[in-house]
Amino acid sequence: MEDLKQQAGERAAELVTDGMKVGLGTGSTVHYTLLALGRRVQEEGLDIVGVPTSVRTERTSLEVGIPLGDLDELGRLDITIDGADEVDPHLNLIKGLGGALVREKIVAAHTRELVIIVDSSKMVEVLGTRSPLPVEVFQMGHKRLHSALADLGCAPALRMDDDGSPFVSDNGNHIYDCRFERIPRPHDLEMEINNVIGVVQNGLFLDMATRVVVASASGVFIKRR
Numbered sequence: 001m002e003d004l005k006q007q008a009g010e011r012a013a014e015l016v017t018d019g020m021k022v023g024l025g026t027g028s029t030v031h032y033t034l035l036a037l038g039r040r041v042q043e044e045g046l047d048i049v050g051v052p053t054s055v056r057t058e059r060t061s062l063e064v065g066i067p068l069g070d071l072d073e074l075g076r077l078d079i080t081i082d083g084a085d086e087v088d089p090h091l092n093l094i095k096g097l098g099g100a101l102v103r104e105k106i107v108a109a110h111t112r113e114l115v116i117i118v119d120s121s122k123m124v125e126v127l128g129t130r131s132p133l134p135v136e137v138f139q140m141g142h143k144r145l146h147s148a149l150a151d152l153g154c155a156p157a158l159r160m161d162d163d164g165s166p167f168v169s170d171n172g173n174h175i176y177d178c179r180f181e182r183i184p185r186p187h188d189l190e191m192e193i194n195n196v197i198g199v200v201q202n203g204l205f206l207d208m209a210t211r212v213v214v215a216s217a218s219g220v221f222i223k224r225r
């Protein structure tokens with residue numbers, strides 16, 4: 001599995017060219033993209049500026065020597081490379097098991113090309129069948145949101161850290177992992193969830209990905225929208 005993540009991550013790094021403004025996703029697959037981009041910056045003098053989607057990605061990017069910039073200063077990005085937890089046949093996604101969905105969605109919304117990197121186990125026919133849907137919520141009154149989210153047809157579970165305290169995102173919020181059996185109408189659900197007062201954003205990334213790099217036992221292939 002680790003090998004497949006590495007193949008997908010490194011293949012996506014090859015799509016980056018000189019002068020690009022690059023959104024840098026979060027997660028164990030993107031980690032390999034960051035390492036590869038860092039090597040290209042050091043060895044080839046690749047001239048890029050990255051926008052990180054998490055504190056973790058910012059730290060790694062600085063360690064490997066990727067120059068970083070600010071989304072507000074840079075404007076529209078050329079390419080963003082990010083992982084996902086599920087990908088359906090329309091290239092719609094569930095993201096956020098890594099806890100960075102809000103910044104990832106902001107960066108994805110301001111990029112020309114969103115390239116998703118996954119191993120083949122994350123390809124599904126219907127969203128929600130493999131992964132829970134992460135929903136980031138404000139801390140204030142978050143317990144009141146449990147029933148509002150459950151009313152949408154899921155079993156919401158407050159994400160916990162290893163020490164038994166609720167997980168806190170880079171934005172200071174909590175996350176509910178909402179287990180649906182399946183999500184047949186993701187566009188409707190996205191609006192319904194975001195209409196719940198106290199919800200910051202949910203992990204449905206719809207009509208955003210332009211390419212998905214899939215690493216499987218038989219090789220790496222690319223799906224385009």
Ligand code: 5RP
Nearest residue numbers: 027028029083096098099100
């Ligand atoms: C973080 C994410 C990640 O991209 C997603 O969870 C996939 O991570 P990994 O590559 O570690 O499986 O959405 O918020």
